[in-house]
């Protein structure tokens with residue numbers, strides 16, 4: 135039984151390790167900055183929430199970057215309905 139208890143504690147600790155790297159709700163700006171968005175270098179001035187945005191359908195060279203990087207590149211948030 136003692137062994138079982140130890141195993142349980144180890145399990146709880148490993149869960150805590152998995153959960154702890156997740157940012158808290160109050161850090162929403164950090165989450166947004168690290169969020170991945172998609173854009174097409176050279177032919178687009180917008181970044182997209184999803185690769186499936188219809189304006190990207192004909193694009194082959196879709197790159198994933200963070201929102202922070204997208205803003206640094208001067209890209210604007212895609213305004214297409216359904217993208218975000």
Ligand SMILES: [Zn+2]
Pocket residue numbers: 181182183184187188189212213214217
């Ligand atoms: Zn879009």
